[in-house]
Every structure is written in structure tokens, then in C-alpha cells.
Amino acid sequence: MFVLDKHGQPLQPTSPAYARKLLRSGRAVVHRHTPFVIRLKDRTAAGSTVAGVHVGIDPGSKHTGIAVFTEHGGSRTGRYALQLDHRGAAIGDRLASRAALRRGRRSRNLRYRAPRFNNRTKPKGWLAPSLKHRVDTTMSWVGRLRRWAPVSAVHVERVAFDTHTLSAGRPLAGAEYQRGTLVGYEVREYLLAKWGRACAYCGISGAPLNIDHIHPRSRGGSDRISNLTVACVPCNQTKNATPVEEFLKARPALLATILRQVKAPLRDAAAVNATRWALWRALEATGLPIATASGGRTRWNRSRTGAAKSHALDALHVGHLETVIGWPSTVLVVTATGRGTYARTTPDRYGFPRLLRPRIKLHHGFQTGDLVRANVPTGKKAGVHVGRVLVRSSGSFDVTTRHGRVAGINHRHVRHLQRADGYGYTTQKEADRND
Known part of the structure; x- marks a missing residue:
């Protein structure tokens, strides 16, 4: 606490x-x-006497893990765990929809308007809004944690996968995490993420997976990342040195899918790599000591401590450490929900207004997104319901809890816990140690 x-x-x-x-x-x-x-x-x-705490950050495309821990002589003890769920995909979809509408207006036979987009330039360091959102929300929570805890240092995973090294098929000179005990962790973790932690040939998951050369090395295949995939032990042994075209000649659709996927980049890794320097500069501006590491180092740390795979545990294992003594059993899942919209109408699928939104957002002292406790004494909805509220001018509210939405609760039974701050909060059990 x-x-x-x-x-x-x-x-x-x-x-x-x-x-x-x-x-x-x-x-x-x-x-x-x-x-x-x-x-x-x-x-x-x-x-x-304030000893101070450290903050570990595991940036991701859809989720970012944040851990607050104390460190003594290389031994870490987790104190608080967060999983920050981004809304970059929703922002990207809305921007694409807006661009399509504007493109349609320009192509219609409307009255002439001088083009304004020809002279638009992007400043240096510009990021797409869907990417900038990831940096802004992460920094927002770093700032909040600094207000609530004596943060003395930050450990951040600056790159999930070094795509230059992976594509080259050889370690970079001077990159310490690519040598010694960390050899192979970068490539294997990249392939597991790219192929969904399932066999590329039979689709089985939850089984031991080997790295397989799509075009065998004995027939001229290289060690480049574009020639590697993951396969279960039976498929790997059955394929052996057979060319993939011959191995999958009876399944042409699967062959086409594999050949297409090997050329496609890992989109989540690309998003993380695009924002890593912006996040680094923002963290550096705080004045705190910043320590960086790679995703391979994080995975290697987890393998030594026996921790399971989760975003918060990855954040706890970022950087150089000797051991992890323990971590919280519960993770606070923070979902970026936004603060509503300025739109006064809700359109249907054809763009015509379907209903009008009220100008005033505050009803009976509550606003949509507030964290509330509803104590309903009788009826079908009797009980205590804690969650985010959806308000109506009629006074009949909906409360979204971790178990689902409870509709039609009278405002007289609702009490404030916390005002809306643009985030939704739930909790989940932290993963246990690997056996």
C-alpha cells in the first residue's frame, strides 16, 4: 500500500x-x-526514514507491465504490480475512419475549397497518435507512482527485439546481452511471439517447440530470421531436411500462409521499437537514474527465478538482478478508457443521427466513468456492486463490475469511491511460479 x-x-x-x-x-x-x-x-x-523504491517498466504494444519493488544487493522484492492496457488500436481505427471520411468529401462534387494539406509538415520526432498514446499513458503512470511512492530509479526494457541483429543472423559486436548465457534468447522469443507460440505446421500449442529452418541449411538455407519458424518435436523430426514446398505439398493453403508470414514483420515489435526512443527521452527528462535492458535479458531472468510469463512479472525482472524474493499475488489492471467524446449525436451505420447526447455530463452528482459502490437492498439486483458507472438523466444507472454489467440501479443506492480519471480498474491474480 x-x-x-x-x-x-x-x-x-x-x-x-x-x-x-x-x-x-x-x-x-x-x-x-x-x-x-x-x-x-x-x-x-x-x-x-525512506529507503526508496525502484520502478520496472516492460513496454508493450497492447499492454505495458509496471512493477514497484525494493532492491537490496541485487535481490528484488515486488511491492506493487500494474498492467496498463493501451487503447492505441482504437485510436488508430478512429483516425483511419476520419481519413476515409475526409477522402470521400474531397472526391465528391462539392463546392471548391482550396487544398490545405499540401503544406503540412511533421515536426522532428513526430509519432502517430496511436503510438504517442503508449508513451503518454506510460509516463502518466510513472508520474503518478512518483507522487505516491519515493521512486529512486527506473528500469526499462528499451527494446523487446533487436530487429537489426535478428535480420543479420549474427550478434552485434559490443552488445553484451547477445553473448554468453543470453545467446539464442532474443531469436527464440521473437519467433515465439511471431508465430503465436504454436507449431507453424500443425498448430499445436502448449507443447515444447524447436526452432526450425523453413529452407534446410543442408540445401542452402540461411540462419536469417526470415528463414526460421517454430515447430513441435514430431513435426520438426518429420520435416527434417525436406524442403517446405515438398513437406507441405498436400496442404497448399498452409504453405502459402507460412511463406507469407515469414516475410511479414512482427507488428507489435515494430510498434515498441518505434516508441522506445520517445519513452527513453521522456524518462530521462524526469531526472531519475535510468537503467535499460533487452527482452532477452528479461526472459533469461525469469527462467532463473522460475517466474511465469506475465506483463507485471516481466517488469519486475527487467535489467540486471541476482534473484527475486517475492511478488504481489494480485495485479491491478488499468485500462485506458478515455474521457468521453465531444460529439453531441450518435450516428447509425449510414451516418445519420440516431440519438442526441445531453450537453451536461453530470447527473445526480455522478458522471460516466466514476468508480462507485452500489448497495442495492432488495430486488433482483440486491447486493453490493463495485465498478464504473454509466449515468442517465433519468437516475437509472448501470454499473460495470468485474463480473459484468448490472443495469437499472437507482442513483439513491450509489456512492462515490473515486472520480473518473480516464482509466478503468480491475484486479486479477498474478501468475504463479513455473513448475
Whole structure:
């Protein structure tokens, strides 16, 4: 649990049991509901010993893992775990839709308007909005964690896959993580992500997978990443040194799919690589010490500690470490939902207005997206429902909980927990250790 002093300055995080004890004794009050933050009434940061915490970041295309941990002599102890779900895909879809509408207007026989797009230029370092969103939301949560915890250093995975090294088929000189105990981790992890952690030939998943040469080396095939795939042990042994065209001559559709996929880049890796320098510069601007590592180093760390694969655990294992003592059993899943829209109408599939949106968003003291607790005493919906609220001017609200949506709750039964901040919050169990 995050702890603030009476002036709002961050103190060392504490355990949930001790936080409950402070709240029951009246020494602390709830500062924020999610993530849970308490504020002490009788202590200041000047009179407290604050060892500080580190933040690990595992950037991703769809999800970013964030871990808050303490470190002593290379041993880490996880204190808090976050999984940040981005909405870059939704932003990209909306921008594509807007571009299509504008393109249609330009091609119609409308009154003439001088073109304005010919003189538009992009500034240096420009990122597409769907990519910039990933950097902005990650930095937003780094800033929040710095307000709630005494962050003294940041560990970030600056590149998930070194695509230059992978395409070259040889290690880069001077890249330490590509040598010694980390040899092969970059290539294998890239192939597992690209082929969906399933055999390229039979589609089986959850089985041991070997790296297979699509065009065998004995017949002139290279070690380039474009000639590699993953295959289960039976398929790998059956194919052996057979050319892929001969091995799959009875399944031409699968052959065409494999040959097409080997030429396609890993889209998620491309998105992460496109934003890595922007995220690095933004983190560097905070003034905190920044340590970087690769995805191969993270996977190697997890293999040594026996941790399962998850975004938060990847963030905990970023960079150089000796061992991990433990981590939280629960992960807070933070979903970027946005803050609504300026549109006053909702169109149908043909673009005609279907309904009107109210100008005022606040109804009965609530706004869509607020985190609430609904205590319904009787009826079909009797019980306690905690989640994000969808408001209506009639006073009949919907509450979206982790189990689904509960519709038609009267506003008199709803109480505020936290105002809307553009994010939705749920929790999930953290993955256990690998056997």
C-alpha cells in the first residue's frame, strides 16, 4: 500500500495489514481508492526514514507491465504490480475512419475549397497518435507512482527485439546481452511471439517447440530470421531436411500462409521499437537514474527465478538482478478508457443521427466513468456492486463490475469511491511460479 505523510509527500510503502491497522486507529485516512493510498495524520517525510523504491517498466504494444519493488544487493522484492492496457488500436481505427471520411468529401462534387494539406509538415520526432498514446499513458503512470511512492530509479526494457541483429543472423559486436548465457534468447522469443507460440505446421500449442529452418541449411538455407519458424518435436523430426514446398505439398493453403508470414514483420515489435526512443527521452527528462535492458535479458531472468510469463512479472525482472524474493499475488489492471467524446449525436451505420447526447455530463452528482459502490437492498439486483458507472438523466444507472454489467440501479443506492480519471480498474491474480 502507498503511504503519504500529512503534507502529501510519499513515504515507504507498507503492507495491507499495517495499513488497515493505521486506518482503524485513526492515524491515517484514505487518500485514494484505486490504487489504494493512505495519508498519515501524525508524520512527515522529514522525520521518517525512506529507503526508496525502484520502478520496472516492460513496454508493450497492447499492454505495458509496471512493477514497484525494493532492491537490496541485487535481490528484488515486488511491492506493487500494474498492467496498463493501451487503447492505441482504437485510436488508430478512429483516425483511419476520419481519413476515409475526409477522402470521400474531397472526391465528391462539392463546392471548391482550396487544398490545405499540401503544406503540412511533421515536426522532428513526430509519432502517430496511436503510438504517442503508449508513451503518454506510460509516463502518466510513472508520474503518478512518483507522487505516491519515493521512486529512486527506473528500469526499462528499451527494446523487446533487436530487429537489426535478428535480420543479420549474427550478434552485434559490443552488445553484451547477445553473448554468453543470453545467446539464442532474443531469436527464440521473437519467433515465439511471431508465430503465436504454436507449431507453424500443425498448430499445436502448449507443447515444447524447436526452432526450425523453413529452407534446410543442408540445401542452402540461411540462419536469417526470415528463414526460421517454430515447430513441435514430431513435426520438426518429420520435416527434417525436406524442403517446405515438398513437406507441405498436400496442404497448399498452409504453405502459402507460412511463406507469407515469414516475410511479414512482427507488428507489435515494430510498434515498441518505434516508441522506445520517445519513452527513453521522456524518462530521462524526469531526472531519475535510468537503467535499460533487452527482452532477452528479461526472459533469461525469469527462467532463473522460475517466474511465469506475465506483463507485471516481466517488469519486475527487467535489467540486471541476482534473484527475486517475492511478488504481489494480485495485479491491478488499468485500462485506458478515455474521457468521453465531444460529439453531441450518435450516428447509425449510414451516418445519420440516431440519438442526441445531453450537453451536461453530470447527473445526480455522478458522471460516466466514476468508480462507485452500489448497495442495492432488495430486488433482483440486491447486493453490493463495485465498478464504473454509466449515468442517465433519468437516475437509472448501470454499473460495470468485474463480473459484468448490472443495469437499472437507482442513483439513491450509489456512492462515490473515486472520480473518473480516464482509466478503468480491475484486479486479477498474478501468475504463479513455473513448475
